Amino acid sequence: MEGYNIPEKINRLIEDKPYEINEIGMSGSTILVFDDMVLKIEKYRKENDESVDMMRWLEGKIPAPKVLCYESDGEHQYLLMTKIRGEMSCSDYYHEHTDELIAILAEALKSLWKVDISDCPGIRDLDADLKEAKRRLDNNLVDMENSEPTTFGEDGEFSSPEELYQWLADNRPEYEPVLSHGDFCLPNIFIENGKLSGFIDVGDTGIGDKWKDIALCYRSLKHNFDGTYTGKVYPDFNPDKLFEALGIEPDWDKIHYFILLDEMF
Numbered sequence: 001m002e003g004y005n006i007p008e009k010i011n012r013l014i015e016d017k018p019y020e021i022n023e024i025g026m027s028g029s030t031i032l033v034f035d036d037m038v039l040k041i042e043k044y045r046k047e048n049d050e051s052v053d054m055m056r057w058l059e060g061k062i063p064a065p066k067v068l069c070y071e072s073d074g075e076h077q078y079l080l081m082t083k084i085r086g087e088m089s090c091s092d093y094y095h096e097h098t099d100e101l102i103a104i105l106a107e108a109l110k111s112l113w114k115v116d117i118s119d120c121p122g123i124r125d126l127d128a129d130l131k132e133a134k135r136r137l138d139n140n141l142v143d144m145e146n147s148e149p150t151t152f153g154e155d156g157e158f159s160s161p162e163e164l165y166q167w168l169a170d171n172r173p174e175y176e177p178v179l180s181h182g183d184f185c186l187p188n189i190f191i192e193n194g195k196l197s198g199f200i201d202v203g204d205t206g207i208g209d210k211w212k213d214i215a216l217c218y219r220s221l222k223h224n225f226d227g228t229y230t231g232k233v234y235p236d237f238n239p240d241k242l243f244e245a246l247g248i249e250p251d252w253d254k255i256h257y258f259i260l261l262d263e264m265f
Contacts, residue, residue, distance in 0.1 A: 002031070004041055007071035010080050014039065024098035033083065037068065038200075040079045048077050051203030055081070056120040058205065061115050062179075063198035082201055086192030090224050098225075098237055100194065105221075108189055108196045109213055115179040122206025124182055126172055129208075130165075137165050147263045161264065164245035168261055173211070173254045180208030185220040211251060215258035218242055218250075 006014075014034060022031040022038075032039040043046060058064045072078065087093070094101040136142055142161040144178035145154050151157060153166070159162040181188065182204030190197045199205075218239055223229050225237040241248045 004076060004078075005073045006039075007069075007073060007078055008071050009071055010039065010078050012130070013037070013069060013080060035049055035182060036083050038065065038081050040081070042077050042216065044072060044075055044077055048079075048203070050122070054205055055202055057121055058202060058213045062111060062202075063196065064202045064205075065198070065200060071145050084190045084198035086190040086197035088187050089189040089191050090186035090229070091191075095224065095230070095232075096233065098186075098234075098241075102221075102241050102245045104191055104194070104196055105186075105189065105217060106242065108199070109184070109217065110245065111196065112181060112213065113178045113210065117177065117179050117207050120179065120207050122204075124204060124206040124208040124212075125175065126209065128206075129261060130169060132205075133165055133168065133261070136264055137161055142264055148259070149258065151263050157260075164260060164263060168257070168264070171257065173209070173257050176210040177207050178210045178213075179205065180210070180213050181205050182208060182212070184213035184217045186217075190252055209254075209258070211254035212261075214242075214246075215255040216262060218255055219259050219262075 014032075014037065017034050017037075019032040019034045019039075022033050028042070030041040032041070052067055052070050055064065055067050059066055063084070065084060067079065067081055069080040070078070089101060089105065144161065149155070152160070158167065181199055181202065183201055186200060188201045190200065221237075221239040221242060224238065225234040227233040240250065
């Protein structure tokens with residue numbers, strides 16, 4: 001692929017196989033999708049090594065991509081992994097079959113909560129998230145343009161990322177640790193034959209707060225159906241059905257907190 005020095009080990013595995021470039025998402029990575037594999041190319045970051053270690057720990061615990069090869073050329077990192085079958089939960093079909101979608105998403109969340117985290121190597125609790133948020137703040141990496149319209153600006157809750165970060169640090173909610181996906185949004189949840197087929201983008205998976213995934217799932221549902229992401233409004237859809245499927249009462253304070261925390265990323 002032009003512009004990248006793909007390591008020989010990976011070249012031998014992908015050979016001359018056809019691929020498509022996946023442009024869905026906001027990860028900043030280059031993602032090549034083959035028939036049975038995915039190659040993710042990112043700029044070198046030490047944290048990526050930890051993400052790959054986490055992926056290897058997840059094998060056999062949840063349906064997620066398996067690491068086939070992981071290499072670096074000093075400038076970029078190359079992760080070749082198995083491809084999760086099925087379709088994204090934000091597909092056209094599931095926009096029209098919302099009861100099926102909600103049930104599958106609820107089961108996906110519950111499957112994460114069932115995993116024994118006693119020896120989990122990944123820690124994505126609030127200490128870790130706020131530390132990373134501060135790093136992003138100090139390096140001017142917070143993207144205010146892609147935030148919720150109610151977060152920043154004249155009509156927003158906060159005048160700046162600095163003010164938001166301070167609020168987050170001062171208003172930490174009670175911690176409910178589970179195995180957290182870290183970015184539980186509809187494009188990261190795959191479905192096949194009416195059942196969860198797997199999770200993708202699991203590099204930030206680890207021990208985190210239960211309500212982080214719930215909050216991001218709720219926001220993703222809301223914006224997939226209110227026209228924010230698709231341009232099409234589904235007026236009869238109610239994202240609150242997620243809580244009925246989970247069998248829990250919504251904790252709106254925590255949902256609000258974790259949606260605001262995600263604005264730093």
